[in-house]
Amino acid sequence: MKKLFLLLFVAVQFTACYQEDDFTFDPFDDTEFEDEWDDEDYEDDYEDSEEGALTLYRVNGDEIDRIKDYEVSADLKPYQQNYAKHFEMWEFVTRLLPRNSRNKIGEFEIFHGGGDLLGYVMPIDDNDLSNWRFALAIDAVEDLTTIDFTALFTYVTIHEYGHVLTLNDEQVSVSQSESACNNYFTGEGCSSANSYINRLVEIGWLDIINQHDEENPDATYNNYRDRFVTDYAATNPGEDVAEVFSVFVTKENRPTGNSIADQKVNMMYDYPELVRLRSEIRSNGDVRALKSGSWRNDPLFSKFKVCGHRGCKHAQADVHAAVLK
Numbered sequence: 001m002k003k004l005f006l007l008l009f010v011a012v013q014f015t016a017c018y019q020e021d022d023f024t025f026d027p028f029d030d031t032e033f034e035d036e037w038d039d040e041d042y043e044d045d046y047e048d049s050e051e052g053a054l055t056l057y058r059v060n061g062d063e064i065d066r067i068k069d070y071e072v073s074a075d076l077k078p079y080q081q082n083y084a085k086h087f088e089m090w091e092f093v094t095r096l097l098p099r100n101s102r103n104k105i106g107e108f109e110i111f112h113g114g115g116d117l118l119g120y121v122m123p124i125d126d127n128d129l130s131n132w133r134f135a136l137a138i139d140a141v142e143d144l145t146t147i148d149f150t151a152l153f154t155y156v157t158i159h160e161y162g163h164v165l166t167l168n169d170e171q172v173s174v175s176q177s178e179s180a181c182n183n184y185f186t187g188e189g190c191s192s193a194n195s196y197i198n199r200l201v202e203i204g205w206l207d208i209i210n211q212h213d214e215e216n217p218d219a220t221y222n223n224y225r226d227r228f229v230t231d232y233a234a235t236n237p238g239e240d241v242a243e244v245f246s247v248f249v250t251k252e253n254r255p256t257g258n259s260i261a262d263q264k265v266n267m268m269y270d271y272p273e274l275v276r277l278r279s280e281i282r283s284n285g286d287v288r289a290l291k292s293g294s295w296r297n298d299p300l301f302s303k304f305k306v307c308g309h310r311g312c313k314h315a316q317a318d319v320h321a322a323v324l325k
């Protein structure tokens with residue numbers, strides 16, 4: 001059961017709830033799916049038939065080689081067969097993120113998120129945090145010819161990369177159990193004292209983590225708004241540090257206030273390697289796009305914003321309920 005939770009924790013890192021006018025289910029009520037969550041075979045099923053997964057690639061430096069096409073329904077075939085788009089998406093990643101920053105990404109997956117899921121990451125093997133699958137939704141793609149730091153797809157790509165950056169083997173140890181861990185335990189393992197996520201927890205979570213309910217992160221957000229760069233960041237420290245990293249990179253200026261949210265962003269400026277990485281990433285952008293507009297104005301982001309963690313979980317559990325039949 002624990003493992004299953006962790007798998008889900010990683011798989012639903014960055015999601016947006018699907019909303020339509022006639023959308024009636026309560027996204028914050030996931031009780032009807034709890035049976036599926038208890039299924040011992042869940043992980044195997046998840047591995048074999050990922051809903052929406054289109055094509056999996058192996059990453060070799062700047063190149064990708066196709067490992068496999070997943071079984072997909074007829075309506076997803078055109079997305080799967082649009083290999084040119086897959087390669088454009090990977091090329092976008094390589095232009096955005098410096099090569100040496102990508103050395104822990106071993107696989108690249110293209111999936112169709114159905115308007116719900118924009119991207120996710122997961123360790124290819126739970127016991128090896130040096131090797132990650134990096135997955136982006138083909139239906140979240142915007143203009144790939146320009147790197148625009150105000151565009152949501154750029155934000156999503158940096159957010160997902162933020163998970164790899166903060167949960168990898170140099171930051172988190174899988175060999176240390178939760179009970180033996182004196183720092184923040186991420187779910188994947190024990191974070192080191194000077195890791196980015198542990199520092200972030202010290203700044204803004206230690207005194208509230210016992211009252212935080214992952215099933216109801218909105219309560220935490222509403223009680224402590226000045227601690228979070230976005231409402232989604234209140235989901236848990238793992239999402240928080242990815243959001244803080246994405247804001248750290250995409251925002252032009254360093255925060256000047258002293259809110260806890262500002263302190264979290266400023267904490268990233270304390271690490272010279274992150275400041276270097278930020279300027280390398282930003283040097284790849286289109287200068288015209290560095291100042292105007294915002295990813296916050298993207299309609300997909302507003303869907304993302306209203307998504308509570310249980311809502312996201314519900315959407316994902318719904319997918320798996322279908323898979324298991």
Ligand SMILES: [Zn+2]
Pocket residue numbers: 012013014015159160163238239242
């Ligand atoms: Zn995430």
